[in-house]
Amino acid sequence: MIQxxxxxxxxxxxxxxxxxxxxLNRGEFVYLIGPSGAGKSSILNMINxxxxxxxxxxxxxxxxxxxxxxxxxxxxxxxxGIIFQDFKLLSDRNVFENIALALRVQKKxxxxxxxxxxxxxxxxxxxxxRNQYPRDLSGGEQQKVAIARxxxxxxFILLADxxxxxxxxxxxxxxxxxxxxxxxxxxxVLMATHNYALLKKYPHRVLSxxxxxxxxx
Amino acid sequence: MSxxxxxxxxxxxxAKARIATFLSVTSISLTLILIGAFVMAxxxxxxxxxxxxxxxxxxxxLNGGVDKKNIEEVKTRxxxxxxxxxxxxxxxxxxxxxxxxxxxxxxxxxxxxxxxPPSFIILMEEAYHSPQKIEQLKIALEKIPEVDEVVYQKxxxxxxxxxxxxxxxxxxxxxxxxxxxxxxxxxxxxxxxIYARRDIIQIMRLxxxxxxxxxxxxxxxxxxxxxxxxxxxxxxxxxxxxxIEMFFYPDIVYTxxxxxxxxxxxxxxxxxxxxxxxxxYINKI
Numbered sequence: 001m002i003q004x005x006x007x008x009x010x011x012x013x014x015x016x017x018x019x020x021x022x023x024l025n026r027g028e029f030v031y032l033i034g035p036s037g038a039g040k041s042s043i044l045n046m047i048n049x050x051x052x053x054x055x056x057x058x059x060x061x062x063x064x065x066x067x068x069x070x071x072x073x074x075x076x077x078x079x080x081g082i083i084f085q086d087f088k089l090l091s092d093r094n095v096f097e098n099i100a101l102a103l104r105v106q107k108k109x110x111x112x113x114x115x116x117x118x119x120x121x122x123x124x125x126x127x128x129x130r131n132q133y134p135r136d137l138s139g140g141e142q143q144k145v146a147i148a149r150x151x152x153x154x155x156f157i158l159l160a161d162x163x164x165x166x167x168x169x170x171x172x173x174x175x176x177x178x179x180x181x182x183x184x185x186x187x188x189v190l191m192a193t194h195n196y197a198l199l200k201k202y203p204h205r206v207l208s209x210x211x212x213x214x215x216x217x
Numbered sequence: 218m219s220x221x222x223x224x225x226x227x228x229x230x231x232a233k234a235r236i237a238t239f240l241s242v243t244s245i246s247l248t249l250i251l252i253g254a255f256v257m258a259x260x261x262x263x264x265x266x267x268x269x270x271x272x273x274x275x276x277x278x279l280n281g282g283v284d285k286k287n288i289e290e291v292k293t294r295x296x297x298x299x300x301x302x303x304x305x306x307x308x309x310x311x312x313x314x315x316x317x318x319x320x321x322x323x324x325x326x327x328x329x330x331x332x333x334p335p336s337f338i339i340l341m342e343e344a345y346h347s348p349q350k351i352e353q354l355k356i357a358l359e360k361i362p363e364v365d366e367v368v369y370q371k372x373x374x375x376x377x378x379x380x381x382x383x384x385x386x387x388x389x390x391x392x393x394x395x396x397x398x399x400x401x402x403x404x405x406x407x408x409x410x411i412y413a414r415r416d417i418i419q420i421m422r423l424x425x426x427x428x429x430x431x432x433x434x435x436x437x438x439x440x441x442x443x444x445x446x447x448x449x450x451x452x453x454x455x456x457x458x459x460x461i462e463m464f465f466y467p468d469i470v471y472t473x474x475x476x477x478x479x480x481x482x483x484x485x486x487x488x489x490x491x492x493x494x495x496x497x498y499i500n501k502i
Contacts, residue, residue: 048423050422050423070428071427074422074425074426074427074428075425076425077422077423077424077425078424078425082423088416088419088420088423090416090417090420092229092233101417101420101421101424102424102425104219104222105421105424105425105426105427105430106425107219149424153424153425
């Protein structure tokens with residue numbers, strides 16, 4: 001479960017978020033909408049504790065931003081998947097290695113890595129492309145690889161920061177279908193977007209943010 | 218598993234930043250060649266000075282009227298004095314013979330009497346080769362009533378001591394400067410590789426890597442740079458020493474431990490500079 005209580009955040013003397021309060025329950029699919037620079041990415045960064053609030057509290061399962069120790073943050077992040085508009089894949093590694101990285105940082109063994117990477121690649125229907133490099137894949141396929149990497153640790157939530165921003169409409173639909181499928185399997189999804197057309201096609205709860213204020217829930 | 222991953226990441230990183238790595242390794246090599254050459258010069262100088270100091274003698278002249286019984290007593294007291302390694306008695310007659318041998322003239326022909334008092338020639342223990350210790354021994358021996366005068370080559374000892382200290386201080390200062398230069402270059406290389414690898418650093422953080430896990434490849438990189446640079450330096454210095462030994466100076470002193478020490482020093486330079494630059498730059502990613 002994710003809870004924001006009266007969260008304020010400023011960066012470089014600029015107020016980014018003001019009095020943000022919301023709750024996101026296990027298994028929910030929620031859109032976070034608003035124009036560019038509204039503070040959507042900052043909210044996602046606060047969920048994985050890349051940013052900590054100036055005041056107020058962010059609670060991620062049993063961890064509170066007020067009490068979390070730096071050493072605990074990597075463990076929180078292993079329970080959170082995250083994908084981005086620009087995919088953030090490593091160009092010098094193939095699909096398998098890009099996904100395996102998330103397990104290597106946890107010092108998992110070779111056999112376990114192989115088994116889990118192949119399973120998640122099958123889930124996103126890219127098993128046949130495991131030896132290819134990101135440059136050989138379409139944008140939609142690259143985003144699927146990023147999703148596979150985000151899912152490898154079986155997170156309780158998938159954070160998606162404008163995941164369709166770099167994709168053509170057909171690929172965007174394909175990615176949304178995949179996110180819906182992931183959500184049906186029990187993983188919560190929090191998707192930051194300003195693609196309002198998708199909201200109509202896949203209606204879910206919406207959190208709207210403008211200039212750092214939550215304008216409606 | 219984690220070690221293999223960190224090592225492969227550090228190799229991948231060095232391959233990516235080839236030019237910076239090359240510069241870094243070269244600077245470590247040059248630094249260590251310079252330091253190694255200084256150390257070898259110091260060892261050889263120290264060895265040479267020891268040889269010279271071992272030959273330094275102290276001459277203890279006795280009063281003219283000392284009889285044989287007293288001479289034996291004085292000899293015992295000198296032998297028992299701290300710092301005396303070897304003692305040789307030179308009678309007045311023996312001194313006269315030595316004068317003749319050295320200057321080609323009989324002292325009785327020159328002065329019609331023998332002015333040389335009996336004396337002892339002393340060689341000092343190694344611990345008594347410093348100017349202070351020699352002076353202590355001189356003062357102790359002068360307290361023996363039968364002793365008239367104690368002389369040694371004080372100016373030579375003071376000269377060696379003065380210039381040897383200047384030489385060591387000079388070497389220390391130059392070594393410190395070249396180590397600082399090497400550390401700056403390694404620091405710069407690690408900064409460049411951290412920048413070149415900012416994507417993977419960000420991704421590793423997002424997927425839950427600990428800071429220690431993220432930093433480890435850079436530390437290995439520093440160790441590898443230090444290791445490669447120091448092995449090159451040690452190998453070059455070894456062959457340089459062999460050439461000097463074979464063609465120029467057969468008595469050159471070098472030990473395998475000093476080459477091993479150089480390699481360990483190189484690895485430590487690499488590790489320390491990497492440790493500090495990673496601590497400084499990785500949080501900016």
